[in-house]
Amino acid sequence: MKIKAPITPCLWFDGQAEEAAKFYISIFEGSKITNISYYPEAGREQHGHDAGDVMTVMFELGGQQFMGLNGGPHFKFSEAISLCIMCENQEEIDYFWDALTADGGMEVECGWLKDKFGLSWQVMPANIAELIGGDKERSSRVMQVVMSSKKLNIAAMENA
Incomplete structure (x- = not known):
């Protein structure tokens, strides 16, 4: 059915x-x-x-x-689930990153952050699959940029 x-x-x-x-x-x-x-x-x-x-x-x-x-204090958020925001440009990445880390949020790594309530978010370029897919050498270079970053930089990823 x-x-x-x-x-x-x-x-x-x-x-x-x-x-x-x-x-x-x-x-x-x-x-x-x-x-x-x-x-x-x-x-x-x-x-x-x-x-x-x-x-x-x-x-x-x-x-x-x-x-x-x-629901009460029984359960807390964990990184096992996150909400992804697929951004069209660096301005969007910067906006969502700054807004969600404000007032007690926390930068994590590789485009991940936690907001002030402890919910995990990924703030990613909309073309992330294209950037890390396909050519293995390019993918490796892009992943080096991602792994060494907190907030992602689209230009650095595209130039890798």
Whole structure:
């Protein structure tokens, strides 16, 4: 059976889902919060939240729907999953890099960063597959640039 169902990533937060959604929509043009739900009194023994606390925040970034869940301190983000931003030019790379590392975010390496909530992002040139694919010698040179970088530099990668 084929069923067309959209995939909506759910991001687990410890009470910061609304703050995170507002942060993300301030960075990505045309983005918005689409719904906020609140914990009810019912089920408090299981969920452990006060009635009226924000439970979920539905939001869109670049046309992709996300759900932020205030699930508590039980789980943290890890590098096992990251969100990739495919940038058309260096200006876009610089913009997203600076915005996502602001206010406590952290540069990692090879185009990866963590935002102030601990979520991992990859800020990449849109032509990354072309740059690291095909010719093995060129691919090796490009990968040397990538591996020695934090924020990626498109010109350095294209000139490798």
